[in-house]
Amino acid sequence: MQAKTYQVGRGAAITILIVLSLLQLSDWANRSILAISLQAIKSSFNLTDAQAGMLPSLLQIGVAVFLIPTAVLADRFARRKVIMAMSLIWSVFTIATGLAVQTWHLFAARFMVGTGEAGYQPAGQTWLGLTFPKQIRTRIMALFMMCMPLGVALGLFAGGALLNATHDWRTAFLIFGIPGIILAIIVLFLPDYKAEKQQGEGVLSKAYFRRWGALFKIRSYWLFVITTTFLYFLIFAVQAWAPTLIMRSYNMDPLAVGMAMGALGLLNLLAPLGGVIADRWQMRNKVGRPLFLILATFFGLLAGLISILMVGKISFQDWLPAYIIFALLMAFMAPVMNVLVHDVIPVPVRAVAIGIMLTVAQLGGGVLGPVFVGMVSDATGGGAQGIVNGLLWTIPVAALSIVTTLLMTKYYAADSARISDVVLAEK
Secondary structure (H helix, E strand, O other): OOOOEOOOOHHHHHHHHHHHHHHHHHHHHHHHHHHHHHHHHHHHHOOOHHHHHHHHHHHHHHHHHHHHHHHHHHHHOOHHHHHHHHHHHHHHHHHHHHOOOOHHHHHHHHHHHHHHHHOHHHHHHHHHHHHOOHHHHHHHHHHHHHHHHHHHHHHHHHHHHHHHHHOOOHHHHHHHOHHHHHHHHHHOOOOOEOOOOOOOOOOOOHHHHHOHHHHOOOHHHHHHHHHHHHHHHHHHHHHHHHHHHHHHHHOOOHHHHHHHHHHHHHHHHHHHHHHHHHHHHHHHOOOHHHHHHHHHHHHHHHHHHHHHHHOOOOOHHHHHHHHHHHHHHHHHHHHHHHHHHHHHOOHHHHHHHHHHHHHHHHHHHHHHHHHHHHHHHHHOOOHHHHHHHHHHOHHHHHHHHHHHHHHHHHHHHHHHHOOOOOOEEOO
């Protein structure tokens, strides 16, 4: 009997999008409760700013170490099984973070949360990218990626409220680990596509790994890996330090900061608009998506620079507009950043290509950014100004991404024209 092409009905596709998006929400909420709790954890364990900066960085290290192995599993096994396992790991160790009684317990738990989150992006993105038509890929990915900032907002708001109500930073970690366990069970029953293997080819065969060689010939891909690394240096540094910076600059308590940042996160409901614009631009211009990323990055960095320079020097209400623009443009960029990889990478190695990209970006940007800001803060006297000093350095690093994306446009159209998205159903 001839195998069926992977085409799910609209209801099943929407269900996959909802479940994977809720997992995305849970994932990033788990991350942001660390940000809102960072000052309390620092005091509880008597950490320096550099040591506190290691907590989000350890998560990124865990992600980076296991990204490629779990991406290989996503290419060769069912994505639903990989996502189920990863979700259980990050949820259990989120709870373990709240149970930590010694510093090494805390550091180990954050590393393990990262190992769980490692497999989610390669598996989730490749699954969604082939569940919906290529023509609307960016807007679908926008809905999926929108749950990153919304999850951050949820974690900041709920984490701040719980911290303020209980005066115990542990409570939020114990509660936020539960939804991921429930969703992990649900995802196992969703329809998946069949891993591409030749007749008689084993799961981890030489033929599969030979296909990796093709990745090194795709110049637009490697330029985009560098682009993502530069951007991650800024994005993860801001994510880790923004709540603490606001607390120090305006003497606000965790609840007030969590409510403010949570409200800001609701603006990210507009993020799919960026996906719609990028998709339509791509229909009219073969390099529309990269050009959209360049413009969003330029104006986002300009707003980010203004917000860093002005924090604490003007009232919180007057400071917010620049930060809102920065956060919204970063949200617009996220789906485009992820779709560009889908556009230029063949399906059989797409998950591992995403894994390699994220590994390089996590180690070169996501890990270094928060620690670098903490080290600069310690070296320049700490306080709000110390964090400002560190964050200022992230702007020129992220600006280099504009140059690499411009170079990418030279190869992107030809690379994307060679890609086919036809795959077979799993069953």
